[in-house]
Amino acid sequence: MTAYVEYTDSVNYPSLEKGQLPFYCLSNLLKDDIPLHHHDFLELSFVMNGSGTETLNGITHQLKPGSISFLLPHHIHEIHTNLQDPLHLFCCMFDISLIFESTTDAGLGRILLQAGNQLPSFNDLNENETREMNLICNAIANEYHSSKIGKYSVIRSKVIEALVLYARSHSTTILTHFNNQNANMKKSDWDIIQFVHTNYLNELTQDGLCKKFDASPAYISRLFQKVLNTHFLDYIHILRVRRASSLLLTTEMSILDISVDSGFESFRTFSRVFKEHTGMSPRTFRKLSGESSS
Incomplete structure (x- = not known):
């Protein structure tokens, strides 16, 4: 089942x-x-x-x-x-x-x-x-x-x-x-990060974030680099891959369904990004994880 x-x-x-x-x-x-x-x-x-x-x-x-x-x-x-x-x-x-x-x-x-x-x-x-x-x-x-x-x-x-x-x-x-890092951040900066954390499963782009918060692309880039030590898109991918990994480990959902559920716009993008972050394909990740827990 x-x-x-x-x-x-x-x-x-x-x-x-x-x-x-x-x-x-x-x-x-x-x-x-x-x-x-x-x-x-x-x-x-x-x-x-x-x-x-x-x-x-x-x-x-x-x-x-x-x-x-x-x-x-x-x-x-x-x-x-x-x-x-x-x-x-x-x-x-x-x-x-x-x-x-x-x-x-x-x-x-x-x-x-x-x-x-x-x-x-x-x-x-x-x-x-x-x-x-x-x-x-x-x-x-x-x-x-x-x-x-x-x-x-x-x-x-x-x-x-x-x-x-x-x-x-x-x-x-x-x-x-x-x-020791970023102890004096502005409330508006936290609003941006909060929005990303509650919407990363939806379509989310840096341009869209700039328009919503009336910020420049350079400002958004500096914010994510300063607070989270990564770029905006990379951080979205981190959140989505983390979710996909959990689904691969804990459900029997198809890998295609997992790619959609994790917010990726295409299966090709999902496979590429997942491998970049984990060093293996989603299928291999699920197989090896299953073997290690048996």
Whole structure:
């Protein structure tokens, strides 16, 4: 039976009132597996109790108390719970704009944009970090289900706190590298990068980006080189190849369908770009990956 990736759109958010934070959270004891899926918002999940596995962008890792995962828009994942020790999972889903609302969060935002690339998408927190994250999750849940004045301001501050904890749990070498670069970026620059991250599966050109943000091609080129150390088109290809790789690893979709689903305008372009980035054809990548996991 062919496995296809489910798409969970942001319309699944509860109806938002004017001025309400685009945010949703839940705390569930999983009695069933969560099938392969992706969505157009960010997701931060934390294992409070239980055990299982998560496959995130084609990489499978064990889940246990203290495991934390962070997904960017259109990252692909599935979760398998242990029926003898079901997962108690706390999960926050929110719009990418939440981490770009304040210019003071620019450094953190740049780090988070590397999740699944230079920054691992998951980690196991130590004892102190786990205790701290439990407190944060409980605080978020309490505010989310309350009707207190300023609840969304508190929620945002707690989510940022959780994201900082997730980022800090990784190598200090990685974080120092990020913090030393581009600490004073403008809000408009983050708007451009945010737009790319939420629209890379659609037709996206540098000329179109220039028109939308009233910027010159030279400005866009310098921005991507400065912030992400690559060219605009190369970065689009990185995002699309990363998605295609996940689909090749985790589904039985045809390679042609995967090329379309990953945003490539033609199968020829997909094959060429995929080989440039991975050193092998999509077919060989799938075959070798299947052999290594068997």
